[in-house]
Every structure is written in C-alpha cells, then in structure tokens.
Amino acid sequence: MSLIASSISNSIARPDAETRLDQAPAADHPELRLWLRLFTCSTLVETTIRRRLRAEFGETLPRFDLLAQLAKVPAGLTLSELSKRMMVSNGNLTALVERLVEAGWIERRTSPTDGRAQVARLTAAGRAAFRKMAAAHERWIVEMTGGLATHESEQLMELLAKWKASARRAFEGETAA
C-alpha cells in the first residue's frame, strides 16, 4: 500500500494556457491521474478484503491467497511456482508456508522428481477452511464491483488487458536486462 501520487515538478513551469483545473485538483499528466486512480481502486478493494478477512476469519490476505492458489491445483505447486502466481518474492514463501503447515492447512514435501523443489498441497482441513473464506470473499468482490453494468465490466476487462500488456513489457524488461 502506498500512493504514488502526482508530481508537482512541472505544474508551476507550465504556462497557463492549458490551466483547466475544472476538477483535477493537482495531478499533471493524464497518465499519472490514471495510474493514481487505478491504484486507489486496487488499494480500496484490497484493504477492505484484508480487514474483513481478519475480522470474520482471523486470517491474513497472504495466507488466504496462498490457499487460493493451491485450491486451484489439487496436485500442489512448488514454492517458486507459488511465488510467481502470487507475485511475491520467493524468499517470502518460506515463512508463510511454514506457518500454514503448522496450522495443518497445507503439507510440504520435497518433489520426487526434483530434489531442489518443495511441493505444497492443501490438506483436507485446509481445503475446508478455504472454502468458507472463498465464498465470503466472492460476495465481497461482487459487492464492490456492483456499480458496473455488464457491458462496462467487459470494456474494463479489455482496457485493463491492454494496460497490463504495457506494464508487463516494462516489468519484464527489467529482469531480462
């Protein structure tokens, strides 16, 4: 969480010919405003989910997320596969998995085909716990997306797909270089 926000860098230097701050209070470039808005949406949803998860189930979002990933793959996933899907660094998973193993919700074993890899898998208890949370989670998401009509959602999906493509290019350009 953390709001990037617009720069003030050139809002002073800019000549006043284009000074139409009808409703834009401060942000300069439309791209910055767009990013700011996307980020706000994301944070709002995420924070709400996090709070409700804690309040109603005493759970954290990363734990729920990990369970959700495993729920989709009954055979289990390696830790690095998990870290890719959850979009977190791999060093992160060791402790997270550790705690979930202690809770009895997942089990971890060395891959039979690759001595380096650890495979995590849901236990029956973990699956049951997850199922309850997932139902609530789904309701929350639907509630928070309620303001959009069907055709709007579809439009949004497409536009975000485009953005995602741009963003991923920049993202990957990093690790490659």
Place this chain on the structure above:
Amino acid sequence: MSLIASSISNSIARPDAETRLDQAPAADHPELRLWLRLFTCSTLVETTIRRRLRAEFGETLPRFDLLAQLAKVPAGLTLSELSKRMMVSNGNLTALVERLVEAGWIERRTSPTDGRAQVARLTAAGRAAFRKMAAAHERWIVEMTGGLATHESEQLMELLAKWKASARRAFEGETAA
C-alpha cells in the same frame, strides 16, 4: 502485494450447461476475473516503480510517496492528514517520518495551533531530491501506460471512477459500522 485469485468453491458444483471455458482458464465469476486483472495491473506497475526507485535512487516507494504528498502542499501536512492521503495506517508514519527527518529531507514540528498535531514539511534538500525522482517516475508511468490511446484512457478513467465509488462505499461502511 498478494493476488487474491478466484475461488474453486463452486466451479465443480456448477452444471456443465454453462461451461464455456473458451479462454477463461479457471476464474468463475466475471467480477473475480475483473478484480484479478485490476490487481495484476496495479501490482505490475507498483513493483516496477519500486524496483527502479531502488535501483536508480536507492529509495523506497513509501518514502517517495511521502515526499510526493508533501511536495503538493508547501505549508506541510499533519501526520494524520498524510496517513489519509497515503492510505496507510497512522502508526506507520512515525517511523517513516523519523527516517526522513534524519535524512534531512523533511522537518517536523508541533503544530502551533494544535498541541497534538505534528506538521511535516519538505526541506530544500528534500524538495530537490524529490524533483529528480519525480521526473523519472513520471517517465516510467507514461511508459507503462503507453499502450492506451487517448480515448481509451478517458474511458478507463470513467470506468475506474465508478468502480472506485462502489469500493469506497464498502470501505467506509466498515469504519462507520
């Protein structure tokens, strides 16, 4: 960071009349897919910014964010005003402000009108440091939004505004209740 992902909860219970998984690999409800995609965009952009900020300036995102907020208000902001704008908990700011004061980039003093409030303000050094980072940050954002045409950006702004409204309702319903 943490990817909520779809539930598997009812993907088995659902009758196969509606089983058109042409391209949707796993997610059930369109709302979940939408949220997932928004979240992915957000994380992709955020992670890229974070990495570049570290690589090129040795800075972290929260520090940059705080400077950005202060840059918009020369007179300074109280810590609680900052926490609202940055969308983080207030307990968070104490240490963050502390470190930025040590770096000499901001200064903090008790508000003359309210003995409880601490007002943070950029120093000249902080403003200079921020300016350099802000210019780069702006370039990065523009780069990552490059795939969208002008009319698409505008559309996206509107759709996200609607979503934001829904999400904020849910968000505020929490603290009010």
Place this chain on the structure above:
DNA sequence: CCACGATCCTTTAAGCTTCAAACGTCTCGA
C-alpha cells in the same frame, strides 16, 4: 471550571516484504 469523549500521535507485537547472499541440487556439454 472540569469531566467527558474525540482526536492525534506513539508504541508494541506480530507478520509481511524485499533484496542479496549462500547453499544444495540439477542439467548439459566437453
């Protein structure tokens, strides 16, 4: 005037997160 509730900040404990470095395992080519 003063007690009460609201507000602002800090502290604490627990957990999450990243990066970078280290270690074991695997793969593949010489």
Place this chain on the structure above:
DNA sequence: TCGAGACGTTTGAAGCTTAAAGGATCGTGG
C-alpha cells in the same frame, strides 16, 4: 564423468504494515 552454470530454496538484514493499547491534548456540555 566432471565441471560450469542454471535453478529452487533458505537465511538475514532492513524496512513496511497493521491492529490494538496507551498517553497527550483539544473542545464542549454541564
């Protein structure tokens, strides 16, 4: 077969984050 490099995971240090509890200050209604 053996070595180099790639890969999967763990560890450590530093920092971020939250929720909850505590202390200081403010404003207001008695």
